[in-house]
Amino acid sequence: xxxxxxxxxxxxxxxxxxxxxxxxxxxSVSSYLAWYQQKPGQAPRLLIYDASNRxxxxxxxxxxxxxGTDFTLTIxxxxxxxxxxxxxxxxGNWPTFGQGTKVEIK
Amino acid sequence: xxxxxxxxxxxxxxxxxxRLSCAASGxxxxxxxxxWVRQAPGKGLEWVSVISGSGETTHYADSVEGRFTxxxxxxxxxxxxxxxxxxxxxxAVYYCAKDLPGSRFGEAHNWGQxxxxxxxx
Numbered sequence: 001x002x003x004x005x006x007x008x009x010x011x012x013x014x015x016x017x018x019x020x021x022x023x024x025x026x027x028s029v030s031s032y033l034a035w036y037q038q039k040p041g042q043a044p045r046l047l048i049y050d051a052s053n054r055x056x057x058x059x060x061x062x063x064x065x066x067x068g069t070d071f072t073l074t075i076x077x078x079x080x081x082x083x084x085x086x087x088x089x090x091x092g093n094w095p096t097f098g099q100g101t102k103v104e105i106k
Numbered sequence: 107x108x109x110x111x112x113x114x115x116x117x118x119x120x121x122x123x124x125r126l127s128c129a130a131s132g133x134x135x136x137x138x139x140x141x142w143v144r145q146a147p148g149k150g151l152e153w154v155s156v157i158s159g160s161g162e163t164t165h166y167a168d169s170v171e172g173r174f175t176x177x178x179x180x181x182x183x184x185x186x187x188x189x190x191x192x193x194x195x196x197x198a199v200y201y202c203a204k205d206l207p208g209s210r211f212g213e214a215h216n217w218g219q220x221x222x223x224x225x226x227x
Contacts, residue, residue, distance in 0.1 A: 034213055043201055043217035087151055091212025095153040
């Protein structure tokens with residue numbers, strides 16, 4: 001099983017600041033890496049797929065980068081609605097998720 | 107607009123069975139794989155099972171292999187998850203998700219609202 005490790009566990013930032021979230025895979029997943037956002041009581045929402053492609057309707061302030069084992073989700077300027085938990089997920093032989101990064105208001 | 111509506115969750119005793127349903131609309135149902143993903147209370151996400159667009163191929167997480175069965179009905183545009191021999195650790199919100207085209211899988215582009223399964227005596 002491919003293990004994804006996200007860091008940091010919690011990110012405390014203010015609206016308007018830049019958020020940088022990391023995801024590291026235990027072995028190469030090529031570019032088969034997605035990012036999801038989840039708010040309390042809601043289903044996850046796909047933000048980024050194949051490492052760097054924004055999903056339908058996702059604002060341009062969200063961007064993804066990386067390949068192989070190291071990936072980054074960047075939110076260029078945090079909006080109030082962006083405070084949530086973010087998960088990375090790989091689709092190798094069997095899909096697995098990271099443990100999540102909570103982006104909270106500072 | 108893609109819509110996924112899960113149903114069938116509830117309270118069941120350990121060792122019991124439950125069948126979840128996911129009614130899909132807004133896309134060519136038979137062209138896409140469909141997945142179930144679960145989330146235990148206060149925990150992260152776990153991919154549970156996937157079925158190809160044709161229904162010919164299924165895959166399961168090790169944690170549910172041999173106990174859960176995924177299926178789909180093309181005419182009803184519905185995906186099912188039959189859950190047998192339920193354990194306390196199966197307690198979770200179960201989400202239905204629209205996956206990739208054909209037999210590829212592992213990317214949940216659209217999600218339902220989820221249905222809660224509680225396994226407890």
